[in-house]
Amino acid sequence: MARVVPILVLAVMFCTQVGCTISREIVDVAPPVQPRLENLEQNLTYTDPDEGRPDYIFASR
């Protein structure tokens, strides 16, 4: 069994690569209308999804 395992792992890695050569194609994207880049500072819209209180926060000491 010990000899079979590395062969199986290699086989799986090979199988997952078959037919998956990366294409150079880039499908065109039509981005949404956004404010001009020159005006970025007038449109700082990003808000931290957890508002600076991430999942790992816990009751204060």
Place this chain on the structure above:
Amino acid sequence: MRRCAYRPVVLVFCAITCAAAAGCRLNPVTGSRELALVSQQQEIALGHQTHPNVIFMYDGEYHDPELNRYLGTIVMRLHACSHRREMPMEFTMLNTSVVNAFATPAHVYATRGFLARLQNEAQFAAVMGHELAHVAAGHTAKQLSTNLLTGLVLGVAGSAAGDSTGSRVAVGLGEASITLLGLSYSREQERQADRVGAYYMALAGWDPQQAIEMQRLLASMSQRRDTVLDRYLSTHPRTDNRVMEIQNVVQEKDLRSNRYVQGDGTYAERWDRRLGELRSIDRTFGPHDRGMELLDKSDYAGALSAANESLDMRADQPPFHRLKGDALLGLGRLAEAQAAYLEALAQDRRYVPANTGLGFVFVKQGKFAEAEKEFAIAAHGFPGSVAAHYGLGMTRYELGRYAEAVAPLEAVAGARPNDPDVHYRLAVCYDRTGRPADAYQSYQRALQSGLTGERKNHAQRRVRELEPLVSA
């Protein structure tokens, strides 16, 4: 009944065939079908699970809400141009001098060290575009799928061999999230991310020429043997190939035309103005980083001196206080170490490495109940922390709470397979909670790992006593 030796092999190939047939999906970047056994929901869940581990593997978040708003807006502008804009995305700055940027599903990160070195906004857009391209092209999902299948093979093979190690290692520590951090992309995937990232930055209005300049900047830093670059350079292809790849896509899609580039396309003045404070803070980390190296070499006096040097420049950075606490702990100056860790938490109460430090101070003072509370906070905040889980298991063991000590000690045993202390404590916990077979195995592992002294005698005696029970 005799067990067929090739049954696991058959099982594995059946599983692969089924998985491959079920798991092909359309890659939105290339329009071609690719193997993906991980759904978008699973990807996102894994990204969230990884998030706290990422933060503390890179020494905590860099807190500057205004800068975060500016940089996050840039990231979201790029993300809106990506092929997977429906995926939620969060931007986080990491408070380390290491130069790195990376993405996990639903999260993209840049380190303070990297941000301080970039020359303009467009170079930041190039870095983030590249990382968002990895997510959009499903590189993470593909790597995870490969790992999943490889794990399946090892799992089936392991169970066929009667090995319980796999299940033991899988306990705790957010193993999947740690796996995600360990993923590295192929050169072909990196080149694709370069092409697609340059496309995104151009669509969002920045000059893709700066993606090329950014590569040259990295190359020049590398020639100066900037050691903090190690991580980024070790995971990315050589500069020449990357420059060529970007040049090709710029030409093919005419990305430098007025149709795309807005204004001067670089926004260097805006960048310098916004990044001034971060660069100033970055400079104060010089002595701290040197101190961390000294700490690794157990030069506690040198580490303390370096921590104080950084603290003389700024007192608001939790890692400086933590380094001071670690150095004082090493020197046995427990009350001062405690004060330093508390100051780190006063600066940022989410900075859980300081809780781990406090835990070890309490352990040295014999205050196990107080130590356990600190380790519990640390393990909750940083699920991948071996030190916090070790502290948690060890204090519960000392408090005689053997059943509760099992899970954290099992997690540490998976991460430190040759640590006799961990295996011995785990064995005692199994022994005291009516699990003789597990106790027998752990005593043996402790002995094989080099257990010494009175514990060795105890382990040998228990192995002899448990043997008839286990073999029966």
